[in-house]
Amino acid sequence: MALVAVHEARSRAEAALLCAGATPANAALQADLLIEAELRGIPSHGLLRLERLIVRIGNGVIDPRATGRHEWRGEGFLHVDGQNGLGPVVADAALAAICERAQRLGVSVAAISASNHIGMLSYYAEAVAGRGQVAIALTTSEALVHPFGGRTALLGTNPIAIGVPTANDPFVIDLATSLVSMGEIHDRAHRGQPIPPGWALDAHGEATTDPEKAKAGAIAPFGGAKGYALGLAFELMVSSLAGAALGRDVRGTLDDTAYCNKGDLFIVIEGNSGQGEALSRYLDLVRDTPPEAGFDRVLIPNERARALREERLEAGLPLAEAVWDKVLRLSEEGKR
């Protein structure tokens, strides 16, 4: 592990993106997504992803200068053609537009197609809720999850994030509708450890505890039939509104050469500031409820990540050597 100061990691990531052709603003925003993921202990959405971004820019399937073309299909409904831009850049521009619109109308929606991986959804939900509005964020991805009772991967990991303003820090959830991430399967494979029964199927649709076989197979939905239903509904809703690809036709979130054709959906609703105190009191009650046998305490979603963030802002980011070496190389290569 390398322990790297946040400003050092940030400036290296920005440098690499700048040299790949991103504008300063776009490089800063994309780097911020990667750094925030590292700060919150979600390395699967962190600097690990920098190389793919740079390679995809080099291959012409990401345009690092694009911010997306906005088309209001109704006063409250924004459709965005992402013009193959960096996911966070396109998402941020769309959110800025609909947050302003929601202030006036009470609600506004953005449906985004032809944009790249937008990173941690909680980033957006927390930012919106921090400004006093309720946010729902959805994004689709390549098919990695099998239907409940089915043998093959037909659904994305299709996460949802929700942000709600309170009297204190915003309340935020961010969860995939898969039982685990493909990153966790790869991590087990890397460490030579089996995966628990029920996590995944192999390429033939048979249950497996071998992470190598699972990598070629499919992950289970979380929560059985209910998690499957949610993941399927998100796949359909996002595709319907954004005009995005579905299931196995989705490309460009796990490869270097395909245009990204998944969709993103943001719903922003003007918050009710009168309820903030009541929500915070209720969250205190939940946090302080006696834990069940086997648990230390009841957790409120996102609070552990937020505490870790504070810690790492001081202490620095613990990065895998290979990841940090790659970031250094990418930022040096760019300068030549």
Next chain:
Amino acid sequence: MALVAVHEARSRAEAALLCAGATPANAALQADLLIEAELRGIPSHGLLRLERLIVRIGNGVIDPRATGRHEWRGEGFLHVDGQNGLGPVVADAALAAICERAQRLGVSVAAISASNHIGMLSYYAEAVAGRGQVAIALTTSEALVHPFGGRTALLGTNPIAIGVPTANDPFVIDLATSLVSMGEIHDRAHRGQPIPPGWALDAHGEATTDPEKAKAGAIAPFGGAKGYALGLAFELMVSSLAGAALGRDVRGTLDDTAYCNKGDLFIVIEGNSGQGEALSRYLDLVRDTPPEAGFDRVLIPNERARALREERLEAGLPLAEAVWDKVLRLSEEGKR
């Protein structure tokens, strides 16, 4: 079991509500919710609930003539004071208003407080999607679910329904964020059968397989920490926007005497009719995927309920004798 013709069950339920003071339109709508639940095989939301509605009307905590007072807090955001009206009546009036608004703006939201139990959420999601719009429906309820890792009930069963138009029947999901319903626990108790480990805690927060003890305790969230996060987010989001009560302060969905203070939230988004064919082709692919060992086939949410509905429209409703006797008595009493 009594096998009752649908029109007979419907007219009896309507008669009971009419005599309790509902207008003909309100009686028909409330009865329709109960009948549709029976048709779809969800008796927990069916005629079983008629008696409580009549008693609550008699006790003055439901006003069977109210349709709700509408206040547009923005052009796209409707706040509804339900005026203690029948849940379906208030919900239907709110939905009519926002579906029209969404046609023009692209999106519209209704947040409802002071309304009664709205029944099956899928009813609303399916109706909206059937008219070509995307619907998200949320409602809160009395605290029956414990936080993941916590000992006591602090969350409602907080269901979500989503409806998406396709080229064929609308796609609809409707699921509680609890692992099972309290109705299922009561059913096990009634039949003297144990409940599986993991379903519930007793009144002291200890794991139990005794349904009698579970009735006084708390149900688990579905899907562990993720289902808990969703249920908590829905509780907060609905309360924030509707101004509804939270957790243990929620009353009036399980008793005869308290004003109902939970909240409902509907989001309607103008659909993209151009995607209908693609969604239907994808659903065909999911439906036809080979089943995993131990499964007959892969199910699409709501399709089994829809098939059962067709069957029962012909064959009639199989009702528990006690439930049907009560409906008959309520409709006769009303006439006197």
